[in-house]
Amino acid sequence: MDKRLFFFCFGISTIMIWPWLPAWDWWLPLVCLGCLCWRPRPAMACLLFGLVWALCYSHWQLSWLHSPDLFQRSQLVAGTVDSVQHRERGASRLIVSLKSLNGQALSPRPRVLLSWYGPDEMPAVGDNIQSISRLQPAHSLHNPGSFNSARWLLGQGITARGYLTGTLGHQAADASNRTRLARHIGTMTADLPGRRWLLALSVGDRSGLKQADWDMLRGLGVSHLFAISGLHIGLVAGLGLLAGRLSGSRLLAAVVAGGLALGYAWLAGFSVPTQRALLMLLLWLGLFCWGRFWSGRRLLLLTMTLLLAVMPWLALDLGFWLSVLAVAALLVSAGWLEGRSLWRLQLGLSLLLLPLIILLFGGISWLSLPVNMLLIPLFSLLLIPLLLLACLLLLPAPGIAMAVLVLLNALFEPLMNGLHWLNDSLSPWQALSARAQGLWLLLFLLSLAGLLPRARWLMALGMYLVLLQPGVLQPILLKQGPQPRWEVRILDVGQGLSVLVTQGRRALLYDTGNRFDSGFNMADGVILPLLTRLGIDELDYLVVSHDDRDHSGNREYLAATLPVHFRRGVWPDGLHCRAGQVEVWGILTMRALWPVTPSGHRNNDSCVLHIGDGTVSLLLTGDIEAKAEQGLLALGQPVGAQLLLSPHHGSRSSSSDAFIRAVAPDWVVHTAGFANRWGFPSSEVVARFNRQGVTQLITGDHGMVHLVSDGHRWRLLQSRRPGPWYHRLNAWLTTGGRPSKPLE
Known part of the structure; x- marks a missing residue:
């Protein structure tokens, strides 16, 4: 049974890596093949049935998009x-x-x-x-x-x-009982400084948490304590089971435990972690009443099967896998590591989840283990029981409930302030480059392979995971061909611009993308994660073309976050771009071609930068329009380049025929956001480049455009948007799932 459950879940989970979404009519031959395999190979049949169900469910859910x-x-x-x-x-x-x-x-x-x-x-x-x-x-x-x-x-x-x-x-709908209760808790805690933490733990409302709170939770590795999941549901059920067993009735104990767990999950809004924990608990309680015993492995597999059967797309939710693998690690820790005490369980859980944390979050927290060793008992034995007591007393005894909430607030305030201080003072979160991630994963899996009997296959898995890391595999592949002298990455920052030029670990960043009123910014979302993966911790140059926020929104933030040796372009304390400036940077020569009179306040004042090694070159144009293009050509500057960044994201007011002929690029990249409201790149601009036979790419469709130079030509590393089928959902809708191609 376990094997069949596992392969059914595995079949559904393959949806994470499908390179394309197969056509709807694939289901019939796959079902027929599964039926043929049922008697000789039932596990293979279950895998095929899981794959078919994921396929049919996906087409069913996506059908309205047509x-x-x-x-x-x-x-x-x-x-x-x-x-x-x-x-x-x-x-x-x-x-x-x-x-x-x-x-x-x-x-x-x-x-x-x-x-x-x-x-x-x-x-x-x-x-x-x-x-x-x-x-x-x-x-x-x-x-x-x-x-x-x-x-x-x-x-x-x-x-x-x-x-x-x-x-x-x-x-307006009538408020549900849960909504009214959540509002009541929110009203009672309105004047308490620790309100956001109390709401997160009682009703699963984490909207009040600030960015600094999230940074602290990640830095200390304690986010799981504020996402109502297995720990909280299990604790509530354990209290109910203990209370019910006092009556001497096994059935009553199971009913009390299940009722309390169900009530807490209902109060938390039945999130995915609570669903998984609640379902697994109810299965165990049913077996407990029946007098049967199933292994934890079977309970986990059956829970996964039921959840994935109801919603196969849960396989795409990393939170689902984090909760499932946390339970699996706990079972392994309790069995193989003989985790009979809390510290052994926590040690085993932390070690076994380490590869997953590295893969999902790109780093590790060296304080996670000791902080969890302290907080898990505190939450389990004191904070969660008190919070549960307050929730139970809200209606029958609101005065006592309020007193308990005030007590909890008095406990949370110094605790959370102390955790913030710890995170700010010690900075325990360590982001890892792609190469460092690969080495950590390899070290972990090699150690595990040496400890576990008959697990030498883990060594092969370790090598596979290491090679999956871009920073590890790419140098190996490049050794088979010409070595890159320098590289250009035109980042996918939506409707904005940011370009990274590198020579080894030396880097120049041209423009910084946008910063939005919501707090999201392209520095934290795109630029800094990329630099971390590449192992780049400083910038030789940070060039800002002009003042528009989609180009300059993160300049001060990046300058405060990273060491920047030279600031160019629109900076209060940097060197403004002026036509005629020439600088040598490693093997490259950088020439500022425009503007003649710097100001940086208009599109036509954008800093136009020509970067080349004498053979291969790049032209960065900012948001200049036809008027600036004409002025640039009138100066007689050498604008020819094999790679062109299309002016003003491909606006029809730019990229005149005369300018395209003068540059004569082999490649042009339009930095236009996906489905942007301006319709960039303009169809007129696309047609102009087509007439010149230039290969065109759009960052919104292609993703980050990565080209490397071997000293003779530019080579595109990804010919289409990489990754599984859901990265190219728009192409699937317009081309029936066929791979998208560069504009021609």
Whole structure:
């Protein structure tokens, strides 16, 4: 049974790595093959059935995206609000289950993520709304180390996103019992400084946590304590089981334990970690009443099977795997490591989860183990029981409940202040380069292979994981061909610009991408993770072309975060770009071609930079338009380059025919965001480059464009947007799943 459950889950989980989404009609031959394999190879049959179910479920959920002109114009949408994510700054977000699209009923009801910009009162959970929205399919920025929002969206069952500026219809729903109770807790704790922590632990509302709080939780490795999951559900059930056993009845003990766990999971909103923990607990309690014993492995596999059977896209949710593998590590720790004491269990859990943390988060916290050794008993024996007591007493004895909440606040305030101080003083989180990640994984798996009997295959797995790291495999591949003298990475920063030029570990960054009112910025989201993966901890040059926020939004932040040797362009204390400036940087020569009179306040004042090694060259143009292009050509500057960054993201006001002929590039890259509202790159500009026979790439479609120079020519390392099928969902919709190609 265990083997069949495992292979069914494995079959569904292969959806994470499918290079494309197979056609719908693949299900029939796969089912027939599974039926043929059932008697001789039942495990293989289960794998095929899992794969078929994942395939059919994906097509079923994505079928509505084929509606005519869905992403070309605004749509009339109507649905029910499933979730609300409040933000202090910028747009709040709604997760809406759509009932109809332009008056046509939808089945199944797709979930969409909508940003709320309207001046009206924002809808609440359960409300029915009708509005005009501009939608786009699930999509993510694609750079090494960037957060994969497309995978996250699909993992939550969300197939499209958009924005609202108001509602045409709004029918408020009656507040549910859970909503009323959550509001009551929020009201009672309104004046308590530790309110955000109490709400996170009681009702699973973590919207009040600030960025500094999240940084602290990650830095100390204690995020799991504030995501209601197995630890909390198990503790509540254990208290109920202990209370029920006092009666001497096994059935009563199971009912009390299950009831308390179910109530806590309901209060937390039945998140994925609580679902997994609750389902596993209820299975165990059922066996406990029945007088049967199943191993922890079988319980975990059955829980995974039930969850993945209901929603196969959970396989795309990293939080699901983190919770599942945490339970698996706990079982291994309790058995193989003989973890009969708390410190052994925690030690085993920390060690076994180390590779997963490195792979998911790109770093490690060297304080995680001792901090967890202290906090887990504190939460288990004191804080969670007190919070549960306060929740139980809210209605029958609100005065006593308030006193308990005040006591909890008095405990949380010094505790969390101390944790913040610890994180700020010691900076325990260590981000790792791709090479360092590979070496850590290899060391861990080699050690595990030496300790476990008959586990030498782990050595091969370790080598495979190491080779998957870009910073490890790429140098090996490049040795088979010409060595790169220098490299250019045009980053995928949405509608903005950032270009990284490197010679080994020496780096020049041209523009810094945008910084948004919500707090999200391209420095933390794209640039710094990439530099960390490449092992670059300082910049030789930071060049800012002009003042527009999509180019300069992170200049001060990056200058404060990284050592920067030379600042060029629009800086109060840097060297302004002026036509005629020449600098030598390693094997490269950098020439500033424009402007003649620096100001940096207009598109046509952008710093135009020509970088070359005498044979291969790059032209960085900022946001100059046709007028500046004409002035640049009139100066007689040497603008010829094999690689061109299209001026002003491919706007039709730029890239004149005369300018394209003068540059005569082999490649042009349009730094245009996916489905941007300006329609960049303009069809006119694309046609101009096509007439000159130039190969074109768009960062919004391709992701980060990475080219290397061997001293003779530019070589593109990825011919199309890399990664699994959900990275190219738009291409699947427009081309039936065929690989997308550069513009021609």
